[in-house]
Amino acid sequence: MSHFIKTTRNRVKRLPERAAYDHETIYKILDEALICHVGIAQDNQPFVIPTIHVRRGDTLLLHGATTSRLLQHIQAGNPICVTVTLIDGLVVARGVFHNSMNYRSVVLFGVGHILDDPDAKNRALHALTERLMPGRWDDARLPSKKELKATTIIELPIESATAKIRAGGPKDDAEDYEREWWAGVIPLEQKFLAPQSDPKLRSGIPVPSYVKNFKR
Numbered sequence: 001m002s003h004f005i006k007t008t009r010n011r012v013k014r015l016p017e018r019a020a021y022d023h024e025t026i027y028k029i030l031d032e033a034l035i036c037h038v039g040i041a042q043d044n045q046p047f048v049i050p051t052i053h054v055r056r057g058d059t060l061l062l063h064g065a066t067t068s069r070l071l072q073h074i075q076a077g078n079p080i081c082v083t084v085t086l087i088d089g090l091v092v093a094r095g096v097f098h099n100s101m102n103y104r105s106v107v108l109f110g111v112g113h114i115l116d117d118p119d120a121k122n123r124a125l126h127a128l129t130e131r132l133m134p135g136r137w138d139d140a141r142l143p144s145k146k147e148l149k150a151t152t153i154i155e156l157p158i159e160s161a162t163a164k165i166r167a168g169g170p171k172d173d174a175e176d177y178e179r180e181w182w183a184g185v186i187p188l189e190q191k192f193l194a195p196q197s198d199p200k201l202r203s204g205i206p207v208p209s210y211v212k213n214f215k216r
C-alpha cells in the first residue's frame with residue numbers, strides 16, 4: 001500500500017491513532033465528499049472557501065470563474081490546504097465532555113497550476129461533470145468557447161495528506177459506565193431524494209435513467 005510521507009506538516013499529533021496516511025483511505029474519503037474547503041493565506045489573512053473538487057489520480061481538480069480570487073491566488077503558485085469532512089454520526093457520551101462525532105476527514109497540501117490547453121480544460125470539465133452526475137456529459141450542451149475561456153481549471157498535485165477517522169461508540173470515564181444516562185451513537189446518512197423536474201422543462205422530456213437511478 002502506498003503512503004504519504006509523514007512530515008511536520010501532515011503528521012497528526014492529537015490522537016495519532018486516528019490517523020491514516022495511505023493513498024487508498026485518503027482517496028476514498030476525497031472521492032466520497034461532494035465538496036471540499038480550500039484554505040489560503042493572503043496578506044496574513046486566512047480564507048477558507050467551499051468549492052467542488054474531483055480527484056484524478058494523484059491530483060485534485062478545481063474550477064471556477066477566471067475572476068475568482070481563490071483561483072487567481074492558487075494560480076500564482078501559492079501553497080494551499082484543502083479539507084473534506086464526512087460525518088457518520090453523533091456520539092452521545094455519558095459525560096458531555098466526551099460527546100463527539102464519528103467522522104472521516106482529510107487534510108491535504110499542495111501547489112496548484114492552471115490548465116491552459118483547451119483539450120486539457122475540456123477533459124477536466126468532463127471529469128468534474130461526470131463525478132457529480134455520471135452520464136451527464138453526453139446528455140447536455142457542452143461548454144462553448146466563451147464559457148471555456150471564462151473558466152479557470154486548477155490542477156493540484158497532492159503533495160502531502162492525512163486522513164483522520166473516528167468510529168465507534170462513546171469513550172467515557174470508567175466510573176460513568178455504571179451511571180443511569182443513555183449513551184450511544186446516532187448514525188447519520190446523507191442521501192439524495194427523488195429528482196424534481198425544472199418547472200420550465202419543455203413538455204415530454206422524461207427523467208433520464210442516470211438521473212432516476214442516481215445514487216452516491
Ligand SMILES: Cc1cc2nc3c(=O)[nH]c(=O)nc-3n(C[C@H](O)[C@H](O)[C@H](O)COP(=O)(O)OP(=O)(O)OC[C@H]3O[C@@H](n4cnc5c(N)ncnc54)[C@H](O)[C@@H]3O)c2cc1C
Pocket residue numbers: 009010011012013014015085087101103104105106107161162163164
Ligand atoms: C467533524 C469533526 C469534528 C471535530 N470536532 C473537534 C472538536 O470539537 N474539538 C477538537 O479539538 N477537535 C475536533 N476535531 C478534530 C480536529 O479536526 C483536529 O484533528 C484536532 O482539533 C487537532 O487539531 P490540531 O491542529 O491540534 O492537530 P494536529 O494533530 O496538530 O494536526 C497536525 C496535522 O494533522 C493533520 N490533521 C489534523 N486534524 C485532522 C483531521 N481532522 N483530518 C485530517 N487530518 C488532520 C493535518 O495534516 C495537520 O496539519 C473534529 C474533527 C472533525 C472531522
